[in-house]
Structure formats: C-alpha cells, structure tokens
Amino acid sequence: MRRRTVVKALAACALFASPIAFAARPVPKAVTENYDWRDGATLALEGRGFPNSSTPYDRLPEKWKGVVPPSVWNLSHTSIDINARFVTDSDEVVVRWEVAKGYRPHPQITLNGTQGVDVYKRTAEGTWEHTLAGSPNVETGIGELRVPWTPGAECLVYLPMRVTPQAFSIGVKKGSRFDPGHAHRLAKPVVHYGTSIVHGGRADRPGMTFTSIMARELDIDLVNLGFPGNGRMELSLADVLAEIDAALYIVDCEWNMTVKMVEERYEPFVRKLKELRPETPILLCGGCTEKAVPRPQEVISRKVFDKLKAEDPTKWANLHFLSGVDQLPNSSDCTTDHCHPNVYGFMYMGPVYAKAVRSILGL
Numbered sequence: 001m002r003r004r005t006v007v008k009a010l011a012a013c014a015l016f017a018s019p020i021a022f023a024a025r026p027v028p029k030a031v032t033e034n035y036d037w038r039d040g041a042t043l044a045l046e047g048r049g050f051p052n053s054s055t056p057y058d059r060l061p062e063k064w065k066g067v068v069p070p071s072v073w074n075l076s077h078t079s080i081d082i083n084a085r086f087v088t089d090s091d092e093v094v095v096r097w098e099v100a101k102g103y104r105p106h107p108q109i110t111l112n113g114t115q116g117v118d119v120y121k122r123t124a125e126g127t128w129e130h131t132l133a134g135s136p137n138v139e140t141g142i143g144e145l146r147v148p149w150t151p152g153a154e155c156l157v158y159l160p161m162r163v164t165p166q167a168f169s170i171g172v173k174k175g176s177r178f179d180p181g182h183a184h185r186l187a188k189p190v191v192h193y194g195t196s197i198v199h200g201g202r203a204d205r206p207g208m209t210f211t212s213i214m215a216r217e218l219d220i221d222l223v224n225l226g227f228p229g230n231g232r233m234e235l236s237l238a239d240v241l242a243e244i245d246a247a248l249y250i251v252d253c254e255w256n257m258t259v260k261m262v263e264e265r266y267e268p269f270v271r272k273l274k275e276l277r278p279e280t281p282i283l284l285c286g287g288c289t290e291k292a293v294p295r296p297q298e299v300i301s302r303k304v305f306d307k308l309k310a311e312d313p314t315k316w317a318n319l320h321f322l323s324g325v326d327q328l329p330n331s332s333d334c335t336t337d338h339c340h341p342n343v344y345g346f347m348y349m350g351p352v353y354a355k356a357v358r359s360i361l362g363l
Contacts, residue, residue: 040168085181090172194252198226213350242276254287286324
C-alpha cells in the first residue's frame with residue numbers, strides 16, 4: 001500500500017522549507033582578489049564516466065562520435081549530475097561558471113534547473129543539507145554565487161543539468177584549506193542509462209533530480225547517461241555502458257521506446273551488456289507511472305526478464321527488475337504531463353531507487 005498522503009505532505013513541507021534559489025549576483029572585486037581559485041578542470045569531478053571526454057563537463061569522449069546515434073552524441077554535451085566535492089575551512093565559498101549567452105530555459109523548467117548550479121553542505125550527522133542555488137545572467141551567460149560557509153564542512157556543488165559550462169571555478173578565502181571530499185562507500189560508480197526523466201525531467205534545480213537524491217542518500221558516485229528522447233537501447237549504448245567499470249548498471253529506457261522497439265531491442269541489449277560485463281549487476285526498470293498498472297512496454301520487458309531468469313538462474317542471478325508502478329505515488333500531482341515527474345515525483349522516486357540499489361549492492 002502506497003504512502004501517498006504522508007509522502008505528499010512531506011514533499012510539500014520540504015518544498016516550502018527549502019532554501020530559496022537566488023539569481024547569481026556579481027561578486028565584488030575585493031572579494032575576488034581575496035580568494036584562491038580552483039579551475040574545475042583541475043578538480044577530481046564526480047559523475048564522469050569517461051575522464052577523457054571532450055571537455056571536463058561533457059559526458060562522452062570523442063571516440064563515441066559517429067558510433068552512437070548523432071542525437072545521443074549531441075545530448076551528451078550536458079553536465080547533468082557532474083559535481084565537485086571538497087572540504088574547506090573558509091567561511092565563504094564562491095562558485096563561478098559561464099554558459100552560452102542568450103539560452104532560454106525549457107518552458108516547464110526554471111532557469112536554475114537548466115543552467116544553474118546547486119550547493120549542498122554535509123551536516124555533522126553525515127547527511128546532505130541544501131544550502132543555496134543560483135542562475136547565470138541570461139544575456140551574458142555568466143554566473144557568480146557567493147555562499148556563506150561553515151568552516152570545516154564538506155561542500156557539494158552540482159553543475160548545470162541541461163548545458164555544458166564553458167568555464168567553472170571555485171573560490172575560497174586565501175590560505176584556506178581545500179581538500180577532496182571523503183571517500184564514497186563504493187569504489188566504483190553506479191551508471192544510470194535512460195531518458196529525459198533520468199536526465200532530470202522537470203527538476204527545478206540540479207540537486208533535485210531523482211538520481212542526485214538517490215546518490216546522496218546512498219553516498220555513491222553516479223554517472224548519469226540520460227538522453228532526452230533518445231534512451232532507445234541501441235547496441236552501441238551497451239558498449240558505452242560496458243566501458244565504465246561500474247558497481248551496477250541501471251537500464252531505464254521504456255519511456256523513449258515503442259512496444260515494437262522493446263520487442264526488438266530489449267533482450268539483445270541486455271544480453272550484450274551481460275556478455276561484456278558478466279559479473280556486474282544489472283537493474284532493469286519499467287517506465288515510471290502514476291497509474292496502478294504497468295505501461296505496455298513494461299509488460300514485454302518483464303517477460304524478457306522472466307525468460308532470462310528461467311533460462312539460467314545462476315548466470316542471471318544478478319539481473320533485477322524495478323516496476324514503474326512502484327516508482328511514483330498514485331497521484332496526478334507527481335508529474336507535469338503524466339510522464340515527466342516534478343519535484344514531488346522525484347522526491348518519491350529517489351528513495352525508491354535508493355532502496356532497490358541498496359538491496360542489490362548490500363549497502
């Protein structure tokens with residue numbers, strides 16, 4: 001039985017209690033001169049599956065250009081879930097970034113949700129607390145966000161969801177400590193392949209995607225390979241996933257696939273990924289739905305899952321399935337268009353996915 005009423009109330013409370021996302025304001029020159037600056041390109045950024053990608057903020061390296069579908073390649077030029085973690089004893093942190101000028105956000109997504117940055121602080125209890133978010137100037141593409149800081153606290157900065165920064169840097173007071181964040185619970189990342197929903201859907205800021213919520217809850221590094229409209233399980237994408245030595249592969253593509261596509265591509269894709277990485281667990285996901293019954297695509301994918309499990313229980317012991325029916329509350333309020341979850345939907349999905357991953361990996 002779903003905890004619809006309780007979760008909805010908690011979601012509403014969290015939305016009203018969250019710190020306000022401000023448009024970034026220019027940092028005074030005196031502040032700039034009194035800071036030590038780290039170029040993002042020199043940091044050990046997380047959420048990157050390929051250290052040799054075209055820029056530090058792109059998601060695929062040049063070798064995949066011309067191999068994956070052109071639309072996938074074009075959509076790889078976003079920094080969704082790429083982030084910087086560090087510890088500083090500075091009492092202020094300044095984030096600077098630059099994106100293309102004149103970009104207009106998606107009509108259902110805030111400017112901060114498309115081009116903004118998002119800052120979190122680790123509490124003494126070890127959880128992450130939202131601190132501040134900021135958006136760039138639309139005309140110049142430049143953003144500067146000044147964040148009052150608790151000296152000694154760990155900082156997490158998410159890069160923009162739907163663009164690739166042309167520049168990114170972090171400033172702390174001169175002479176302040178600047179150390180890497182603590183080691184994660186897993187040495188390897190979790191790789192999540194899928195659709196626009198995986199890519200952030202209608203989240204209002206980068207830290208509110210269900211993938212980022214899941215990653216913070218589990219304390220893991222997550223590589224986001226969501227491609228809006230193009231999570232279609234081409235075999236070349238199985239090669240892309242398998243190049244990353246992952247703790248777990250999550251395959252979450254059904255919203256971008258017709259029933260015929262699922263019939264033709266699902267089983268070959270899963271078999272190839274298993275062949276390339278036989279020891280790595282795979283989590284197959286039905287398309288999230290606010291309805292009480294699974295979508296037609298899931299009916300077919302579930303049959304593939306059952307077929308493989310029955311074929312060789314030992315070989316496929318690490319193959320798992322998460323129904324789309326279990327991912328969202330049974331409420332039309334959790335999406336913007338009965339497809340893309342809003343913040344309420346993502347706040348529900350994040351813990352659902354965290355629970356599934358925790359069970360598979362024994363976290």
